[in-house]
Amino acid sequence: MQSRKIIHAALPLSLMLALAACGGGTEETANNKAAPAAEHEEGGNAHADEGKITLSADQIASAGIQTARPLLGGAGTIELPATIDGDPQGTQVVSAAIGGRVVSLTRNLGQAIGRGQTLAIIESREAASLNAETEAARARLSLANSNLAREQRLFSQRVSPEQDLIAARTAATEARIALRLAQQQVAAAGTGGGGLNRIGIVAPMSGQVIGRSVVLGQTVAADAELFRVANLSSVSLSLNLQAQDAGRVRPGATVSVKAGGRHATAKITFVSPALDANTRLVPVIATLDNREGIWRVGEPVTASIALAASGGDSTVHVPLTAVQTDEGKSIVFVRTKTGFQATAVQLGDTAGDSVIIKSGLKGTEEIATVNSFTLKAELGKGEATHEDR
Template sequence: MTVTIAARCAAWSCRLAPALLLLPLAGCGEGGAPAGHNKTEAEPHVAAGEIALSDDQVAAAGITLVRPERGSGGGTIAAPALLEGDPQATQIVSAAIGGRVVSLARNLGDPVRRGETLAVIESREAAALNAEVERAAARAELARANLSRDEALFAKGHRPEREVQTSRAAAREAEVSLNMARQQVAASGLRRGGLNRIVIAAPIGGRVIGRTAMLGQTVAADAELFRVANLTRISVTLSLPPADASRVQPGMTLTLAAPGREGQARVRFVSPVLDSETRLVRVIADLDNRDGRWRVGEPVQVEIRTETGAGPADRLSVPADAVQTIGNRPTVFVRTPAGFRAVPVTLGRRDGPRVIIVSGLTGGERIAATNSFTLKAELGKGDADHGDH
């Protein structure tokens, strides 16, 4: 009987030898011990639910040890987000009338102030608009002269009042035609003194982020030539489940992170309706980008602290990867002098990358975090081998 038990224990050890964690058991049978074991050496007792593991083995397995965090903290919502340009700070620049591009004053990436010239277009239609202004001005001048003459003659009794009224109406109509011709010229961007030149000016200050115009190109009316954006403030856009969105309010601060950078933005908008396709809530925050560190279209990761100062002061939380499910119970592995002990815990809600521990820990323990799943696997192997005895 002793030989059989020893052989079985030796075989069990051989099966675990290739594994990362070698788990010496306190006893393999009735008084038996693995072959080659020195009975005179003291060894820690390993009870059910425990794993014997030295400090060297812990390091070799890549297991990190952490302590539960204690404090009022507050909830954290973590989600992916996208940086977008502020729609109110982005403008598409086009020509009101068609023509040929004869000058380009700005290129991609160039800064520009409001009203500065982006391009100049030469257009026959522009010449026609200028000519119409000249004709309207001449008609208005003639109408004013006729009105002045008729009023003078009427005062001397040489003109009937009806003719004066007719002259006055003609003068008003000529003034309206002149104003309309001038407004059409202004809307087209015609340069003063240039009968056939249209100036394309920047509608806002910012930076040129798009340019389709090329020298010599013939462009149609309303075709996009430039895109100008003020990127000193951009938007952080994310979508949240309704339960998380209900904890977010305008004015809250969110933290965003990308490789090598971190920043903060302020929540501006929480949609009161769900997206019809995703069934999520759209949230938008404003990000100060005067230093130009962030780019439109860039994906980022954000966290929102939703309950600053709320909750019990002694609440505990652990990293989510420290919790394993064993026997349908959430469990953490607590470091002991001999190794680790599996401790069932009661979980609260998820708090970003951490999870709240309602009961099961005191807060003074050291627990396995990274690679704790290897302990779960070794615990399962040990239970299976004990079942063979």
């Protein structure tokens, strides 16, 4: 291993000259004129200075180097495949309440639909029966109201007894209830389809048609699925975690979603309290904003979940900007009384803009977090200077 010496020239040439003018170079010249045998007597002292960079506080400030202590706790992230699903709260199945033949389809896949707008019209004998009952109930109510008005007039003229008025009022009330019931039965099946034998199937919510199971002229049974309508301004992210990882994920945790050059952040809304019987994994659902319409239902994506720290976790985190690479090794620069010491570290998982340090730091050190690349450059200059000698 090639040895490194203490680097005095860690700043631009103007500062180097300023230090030299203050006598920095005189001391080094005097040391160089000393008997060369002294270096051999010290043996490994050159190795003791390996990776050291000597800088004053003013020089550090002038170079824009900032320092901070590592963060303790947390377990980084885990990355796994996931699938985009329609939001369960924003997806509805539109089915046929009665059987019949589809005579009209007003929406196709991908088209927008408003709540209450007609999606399809079904023609059937059951529809005719429902509509006929409504018309008959309406006629009976009209007759009952007419009888009630007549009995009220006769009772006021003292021609008809009060019990006839009460009976007429009761009949009118019953006719009104019968009409309301008939109308509700039609509403449960759909809306007016333009004829006594037709029922219109309407959208239960505003959104987009994401599924259509019928074609024009098809005969469908009662409760058969016709359409799926979804409000895709918000979609769901379906994941499956190992039990040990799911125990460190809570609702509200962030999920980074990536696919095809797109990136977004989702929030976990559900962590299943039970394992899936088939996969032995824990289902997890996150909600993803999709108002721009860039995510598609069924699309595979890559998700990165930030894991919560476990009890007593002393995991060391440092900013990614604090880590540099030297001779194939990851290093961070630890603050010393005279400058910095390049310290080799072993990296773990990344968590946003930070990375876990598996070994090399205790977490109590003060490290360079901003402009650490400047220190790496000066470290390289020091190595080149030593090799020239």
